[in-house]
Amino acid sequence: MTPAPLKPQIPFDHFAAVDIRLGTIEHVKEVPSSQKLMRLTVNFGDHTRRILAGIRQERANPQEIAGRQALFVVNLPPRPMAGEVSEGMLFDLGYADGLTPCLAVPEKPLPNGTRAG
Numbered sequence: 001m002t003p004a005p006l007k008p009q010i011p012f013d014h015f016a017a018v019d020i021r022l023g024t025i026e027h028v029k030e031v032p033s034s035q036k037l038m039r040l041t042v043n044f045g046d047h048t049r050r051i052l053a054g055i056r057q058e059r060a061n062p063q064e065i066a067g068r069q070a071l072f073v074v075n076l077p078p079r080p081m082a083g084e085v086s087e088g089m090l091f092d093l094g095y096a097d098g099l100t101p102c103l104a105v106p107e108k109p110l111p112n113g114t115r116a117g
Helices: 012-016
Strands: 020-030 038-043 048-053 069-073 079-081 084-086
Touching: 048 084
Parallel strands: none
Antiparallel strands: 020 038, 020 069, 038 048, 079 084
16 A cells, blocks of 8 residues: 555644544444444543444444443534533544545553543
Protein backbone atom coordinates (compact mmCIF):
# COMPACT_ATOMS: atom_id res chain seq x y z
CA MET A 1 0.00 0.00 0.00
CA THR A 2 1.21 3.49 -0.86
CA PRO A 3 0.38 6.02 1.85
CA ALA A 4 -2.05 8.80 0.91
CA PRO A 5 -0.56 12.22 0.18
CA LEU A 6 -0.11 14.48 3.18
CA LYS A 7 -2.89 16.94 3.92
CA PRO A 8 -2.09 20.69 3.80
CA GLN A 9 -0.26 22.14 6.79
CA ILE A 10 -2.31 23.66 9.56
CA PRO A 11 -1.34 26.11 12.29
CA PHE A 12 -0.22 24.36 15.48
CA ASP A 13 -3.02 26.00 17.48
CA HIS A 14 -5.59 24.17 15.30
CA PHE A 15 -4.04 20.84 16.29
CA ALA A 16 -3.63 21.90 19.93
CA ALA A 17 -7.39 22.62 20.08
CA VAL A 18 -8.22 18.93 19.52
CA ASP A 19 -8.60 17.11 22.86
CA ILE A 20 -7.62 13.45 22.36
CA ARG A 21 -7.87 11.30 25.49
CA LEU A 22 -7.37 7.71 26.49
CA GLY A 23 -10.43 5.81 27.67
CA THR A 24 -11.40 2.23 28.45
CA ILE A 25 -14.29 0.82 26.43
CA GLU A 26 -16.51 -0.73 29.10
CA HIS A 27 -19.53 -1.80 27.02
CA VAL A 28 -20.22 -2.31 23.31
CA LYS A 29 -23.84 -2.56 22.12
CA GLU A 30 -25.60 -2.40 18.77
CA VAL A 31 -27.57 0.71 17.91
CA PRO A 32 -30.85 -0.94 16.83
CA SER A 33 -31.78 1.74 14.29
CA SER A 34 -28.44 1.53 12.44
CA GLN A 35 -26.62 -1.09 10.39
CA LYS A 36 -23.23 0.59 11.05
CA LEU A 37 -23.23 2.06 14.54
CA MET A 38 -22.20 0.54 17.85
CA ARG A 39 -22.74 2.32 21.18
CA LEU A 40 -19.56 2.41 23.25
CA THR A 41 -19.63 3.25 26.94
CA VAL A 42 -16.19 4.71 27.61
CA ASN A 43 -14.57 5.37 31.00
CA PHE A 44 -12.39 8.51 31.04
CA GLY A 45 -11.46 8.25 34.72
CA ASP A 46 -13.58 11.05 36.14
CA HIS A 47 -16.63 10.37 33.93
CA THR A 48 -18.06 8.04 31.32
CA ARG A 49 -19.43 8.92 27.89
CA ARG A 50 -21.60 7.34 25.25
CA ILE A 51 -19.72 7.36 21.96
CA LEU A 52 -21.23 6.02 18.75
CA ALA A 53 -18.80 4.45 16.30
CA GLY A 54 -19.41 3.07 12.79
CA ILE A 55 -17.64 -0.22 13.49
CA ARG A 56 -20.53 -2.69 13.31
CA GLN A 57 -19.67 -4.00 9.83
CA GLU A 58 -15.90 -3.54 10.15
CA ARG A 59 -15.37 -6.35 12.63
CA ALA A 60 -16.61 -9.92 12.78
CA ASN A 61 -17.17 -9.40 16.51
CA PRO A 62 -17.39 -5.75 17.62
CA GLN A 63 -17.62 -6.99 21.24
CA GLU A 64 -13.90 -7.87 21.06
CA ILE A 65 -12.95 -4.26 21.85
CA ALA A 66 -14.75 -4.25 25.24
CA GLY A 67 -12.20 -3.83 28.01
CA ARG A 68 -9.62 -2.25 25.68
CA GLN A 69 -8.10 1.20 26.01
CA ALA A 70 -8.22 3.45 22.94
CA LEU A 71 -7.93 7.09 21.91
CA PHE A 72 -11.01 9.32 21.55
CA VAL A 73 -11.63 12.91 20.47
CA VAL A 74 -13.62 14.34 23.39
CA ASN A 75 -14.16 18.02 22.61
CA LEU A 76 -16.50 17.70 19.64
CA PRO A 77 -20.07 18.95 20.13
CA PRO A 78 -22.63 16.22 20.91
CA ARG A 79 -23.83 14.76 17.61
CA PRO A 80 -27.24 13.19 17.01
CA MET A 81 -26.91 9.91 15.12
CA ALA A 82 -29.58 7.27 14.44
CA GLY A 83 -31.85 8.61 17.18
CA GLU A 84 -29.08 8.72 19.81
CA VAL A 85 -26.38 11.26 20.73
CA SER A 86 -22.65 10.65 20.45
CA GLU A 87 -20.42 12.47 22.96
CA GLY A 88 -17.10 12.09 21.13
CA MET A 89 -15.34 10.15 18.39
CA LEU A 90 -13.32 6.95 18.37
CA PHE A 91 -9.85 7.72 16.98
CA ASP A 92 -9.00 4.63 14.95
CA LEU A 93 -6.52 3.85 12.18
CA GLY A 94 -6.96 2.59 8.63
CA TYR A 95 -10.53 3.46 7.62
CA ALA A 96 -9.59 6.51 5.50
CA ASP A 97 -7.11 4.33 3.60
CA GLY A 98 -9.56 1.54 2.86
CA LEU A 99 -8.01 -0.79 5.43
CA THR A 100 -9.81 -2.75 8.11
CA PRO A 101 -9.68 -0.23 10.97
CA CYS A 102 -7.89 -0.94 14.22
CA LEU A 103 -7.81 0.91 17.52
CA ALA A 104 -5.13 3.49 18.28
CA VAL A 105 -3.86 2.13 21.59
CA PRO A 106 -1.04 2.91 24.05
CA GLU A 107 1.92 0.55 24.24
CA LYS A 108 1.19 0.03 27.95
CA PRO A 109 -1.83 0.75 30.17
CA LEU A 110 -2.14 4.36 31.30
CA PRO A 111 -4.76 6.09 33.47
CA ASN A 112 -8.09 6.75 31.77
CA GLY A 113 -8.35 10.41 30.76
CA THR A 114 -4.65 10.72 29.84
CA ARG A 115 -4.26 13.32 27.08
CA ALA A 116 -2.50 12.70 23.76
CA GLY A 117 0.01 15.24 22.51
